Amino acid sequence: MQTLFAGLEAAAAKWPDHPFLCTPPHAGRGYLPDGSEWTYAQVLAQASALSEKWRDAGWGRGHRVALALDNHPAHVVHFLALNALGISQVPVNPYYLHHELTYLLEHSEAQAAVALPRNRARLEAAGPLPVVEWDDTSAVDAFVPPPAPSSPQETAPTPNSEIALVYTSGTTSRPKGAILDTAYAIAAGRCYADHGGALTLREGVERVYVPLPFFHVNAGINTLTAALLTGICLIVPDRFHAETWWDDLRATRATAFHYLGIIPPVLMKALPRPDDADHGLRFGLGAGIDPAIHAAFEARFNVPMVEVWGMTETGRFLAACHAPRQVDTRAFGRPMPGHMEARVVDDSGAEVPPDTPGELVVRFSKDAPRSGFFSGYLKNAEATAEAWRDGWFHTGDVVTQGDDGMLFFLERSKNLIRRSGENISAAEVEDALVDHPAVGQVAVLSVPDKMRDEEVMAVVVPAKGAQADDSTARDILEFARQRLAYYKLPAWVVFRDSLPVTGTQKVQKHRLFEAGADPCADPAAIDLRDEKANRRKLQA
Structure with missing residues (x-):
């Protein structure tokens, strides 16, 4: 053919x-x-x-x-x-x-x-x-x-x-x-x-x-x-x-x-x-x-x-x-x-x-x-x-892979987030968020989500003078809405004083949370899922 x-x-x-x-x-x-x-x-x-x-x-x-x-x-x-x-x-x-x-x-x-x-x-x-x-x-x-x-x-x-x-x-x-x-x-x-x-x-x-x-x-x-x-x-x-x-x-x-x-x-x-x-x-x-x-x-x-x-x-x-x-x-x-x-x-x-x-x-x-x-x-x-x-x-x-050849999925090693079938580049989201005046540094990662397999979380180090609160998190989401399709928007924001990095200043995302911990259960995690859903309606 x-x-x-x-x-x-x-x-x-x-x-x-x-x-x-x-x-x-x-x-x-x-x-x-x-x-x-x-x-x-x-x-x-x-x-x-x-x-x-x-x-x-x-x-x-x-x-x-x-x-x-x-x-x-x-x-x-x-x-x-x-x-x-x-x-x-x-x-x-x-x-x-x-x-x-x-x-x-x-x-x-x-x-x-x-x-x-x-x-x-x-x-x-x-x-x-x-x-x-x-x-x-x-x-x-x-x-x-x-x-x-x-x-x-x-x-x-x-x-x-x-x-x-x-x-x-x-x-x-x-x-x-x-x-x-x-x-x-x-x-x-x-x-x-x-x-x-x-x-x-x-x-x-x-x-x-x-x-x-x-x-x-x-x-x-x-x-x-x-x-x-x-x-x-x-x-x-x-x-x-x-x-x-x-x-x-x-x-x-x-x-x-x-x-x-x-x-x-x-x-x-x-x-x-x-x-x-x-x-x-x-x-x-x-x-x-x-x-x-x-x-x-x-x-x-x-x-x-x-x-x-x-x-x-x-x-x-x-x-x-x-x-x-x-x-x-x-x-x-x-x-x-x-x-x-x-x-x-x-x-x-x-x-x-x-x-x-x-x-x-x-x-x-x-x-x-x-x-x-x-x-x-x-x-x-x-x-x-x-x-x-x-x-x-x-x-x-x-x-x-089992002895019988069966393959079993564990996780993704690439810097990707898989949300409801959509592949999202963490780097693309980071590039969009870092331009916000309240964001000093940011690391974006996937977190488990019962409805969508994975969701987007942004770990943010506030810029000097910026407040680490719910209002700032929602302002960051609104800022991102002008730059990203709705499904790429952060559903969770966590503010931190610093990000763990290597000697060459590469962010060590595996150290952002304790091994085995649910990042969404962190007391500092701000849940923006409802606001994200509203942004979907605005973009539809």
Whole structure:
């Protein structure tokens, strides 16, 4: 398969009348409030018509187009239309603030953008590129791409041609653009389809509910490609809605769903209903469910919750989907030869004994370690080389591996915070907070959170003359709101007289709190979670 568009053509020929994209109804949403469902043939017709319009405007391989279409099915249609010509998409996080959008557009060198009406002004303010609005009332017929800024490359797309540039937070203050190609997407889709066990996909039958954003590879690349390969339906709401979750699953006839760590505890908090187990679900797929509620969730709702591990850079994922399943642990599967090899190593790269903590490293195979992985970080060869050491991709995740090969997640060794599925760079948050006049020094770290897996905590040394009190903490949060998307904001602030540092003045974050202590239980910890939630509403 040279392009994903070719995969769409093949799927439409095999399953023309099968549903491909479904949007559940949701009153008050900015698009399709009554919902929609499009077949493979309908998506192909729309993508083909859009592709011709982009071609007629001079666009082709070597160009990049930003998509600010949120979770509208038009995102998929545009992605596949652009893909037919070898144009790469740059999906836009709708929660990005102005400076974050500006960085994304400048760094990616996107040459045009397609946006929902609610996103158009923000994109136009962030970069000097033409922005075309997607209008549901006229849709494809009225869509007019801007003229191409340059001639496209004359060669046809290949499996190694860039199809997407997806930004992922790293240990530096700026997100890194992961270059993804067709081979990556196909490898990810086939891996999903090949897992079997509790994750067995029935060709042309499954309807998978994915309440995750298209700017993530989970919905936007992996599950989308799996759908093209197996003829299943992809159900994508605008976001997770706890109050209508089960009703939406039943109304859309979902047979499976994806989740993040925040979803199971929220659903478990709801009062039990007689119809809790009245559904057609075969599995849930996700990461971060607390082992303390895993078995109870499955018993109450009668659906296996399959924990998986994957990254933007890997595409493919490992899954604990075969019996016996270990739901009282953080097991996430075994190496999967033919898709992804894995091992656990120490700081020198040597493999550690069973049940010994170490870093998870992965590859495709010894002879072709990078096959099907991301192509590299845009404009950052140094970070790419650092990630690929000794023929293995270094994940930064600390795990153990049992004698039977099962892998168990422990923690992240990289300077990352994983909140509700979002990777947050601690360095980026530190850079935003240190400019506040009351902040002398700051160290940002992750703290456990029952609802969101991890939350953001800022340990602050006040500037001379600044007060170390609740008022200052809230002022710091408000200051950060102008610089960071809501999910990156500190949910906790702790004031300290100083930060522990090494001889070279590097902050020793592991010494900020006693080993084994809960930082949130510290008497000095100021809880800003409610204020953070209010900031989310302001940015939505």
